[in-house]
Amino acid sequence: MPSPQHDSLIRLFRDRPPLAVEVLRDLLGHDLPVTPLVRVENPTFNTRPSDDIEADLVLVLGSPAAPAHGIIVEIQKDTSKEPRQLARYAAALWLQLRCDATVLVVCPDARTAAHYAHPIESGLSGYRLQACVLGPADIPAITDPRQAAAQPELAALAVMVHGRERKVVEAFAAALADLPADHAPKYYEHAYSMSAPDVRRLLEEIMTSTDWPVYSPFAREHFGRGLEEGKAEGKAEEAARMVLLVLTARGLEVPEEIRDRITACTDLARLESWAARAATARTVHDLFGGTDTEDR
Template sequence: MPSPRHDALVQIFKDRPQLAVEILRDLMGVELPATPLVQLESTTFNTRRSDDIEADLVMVLGPPQGPAHAVIVEIQQDRSKDPRQLARYAAVLWLMLNCDVSVLVICPDAKAAAHYARPVDSGLTGYRFQAHVLGPGDIPAVTDPRQAAAHPELAAMAVMVHGRDRKIAEAFIAAIKDLPSDHAPKYYEYAYSMAAPEVRRLLEEIMRSTTWPVYSPFAREHYGRGLEEGQAKGQAQGQAQGQAEEAARAVLLVLTARGLDVPDDIRARITACTDLARLETWLTRAATAQSTHDLLTETAR
């Protein structure tokens, strides 16, 4: 089953297909056609009835009526996929589009990167497949906020693989603060979803010094949703009880989204609370609390 890291990486390339071209051409030295036209294609290749091949992302360079080059992007976090399947992807897409095909494999794990970087003897005479693999050692450690702002996708991936270096996390946070308001939360969520737990904690620590009210993407989503729903219900019904119920539900949503255990007694305490100020404090603290017990202890009156 795809992980949050897998989904975030796929979404980064889906949001800006040109990124795959830049990685292949600028980071890996692959010669690609010079064209500003890069568009996403269907990720399902049909080779014959009832036989579909599903890739993570497919994009085509050049006009739809005459594609010049195709790029398949695969996110592989382990060695579970047979590399020959990647050769099959390339061959089928070449037959479909009648143009050259590159396969770009993004591997946050070094052993997985080495696994997919080996040439594949397909068994078909003359067809020896070679994927272009971007492993953790190939992702630049972006420590300059200006460079991070110019390449936020690579900066987010740098946090994913090098984020234990505080300078990299700080450069990323400094960069996204200067991005448009609708872009900054998106890139922060990408980096947060892809990062290891200790890197997530570092990101949250750095973010506390900013003006953002909630630091976890999950908390941001549910914080805003919980307050909006609570306020709307309070205005409609004119009852503080409605606001408290919605705020309590938002606290539980945040804790659940972060994977924290919520024992029955603590769930009951949160649900029964009618103090809206206390609930809002719990809701904000839920973004970084290490446990539900810490959440309540730290805010106990």
């Protein structure tokens, strides 16, 4: 079953298809056609007899009418996948698109990267596949926040591989502040999901020590939850202030324990009920009616 790291890596490439092109060209020195057109393709290759072989991600360079190159992205955390399967993927995509195809294997583990870096004998005479492998040694340690902001996908990969270097995580955290508010949580989630537990703890430590409102374990969920909780807390504080303001305006003395009880309440509905009662209560104790189950 795919792991959170596997899924995050796939989303990282799927969300911005040119990333695979940049990895192949800039990090691995692979020659590819020059085109601004890169799209996600259906990753299922139908064969005969009728079984399906499905890659993690398939990208196509060029227009649908004239595809120039296919890229198959595979995430491998161990050596369990039969290398010949990668050769099948490439052959199937070549048959489907009628253009050259490259297999990019992303391996967070160095031993796994070395395993898939060997030429793959397909079993068909004359057909040997050489996959392009992105291993830990190929991912740079990004310690410049400006570079991290310019290449957030690569910065997230750097956290996964080099996250035990504090400067790498600090650069990533600083870069998030420069990204659009709707993008930053996504990259935080990718980095967190892809990283080892000790790197996650460092990421949490650095992120929670800054003003940027993101909390683990998953940024999208917790970023949104944090904002909603912040709004709810703000409404509760305002409602508590209104209860006390009404009581004071009516000349009712509010003992310290009652004041603390009101300000500590976070139930907005309860506070609104107290505010309504405050307008007619003869004493502050009338605020807490018999229908208030918390006070029974």
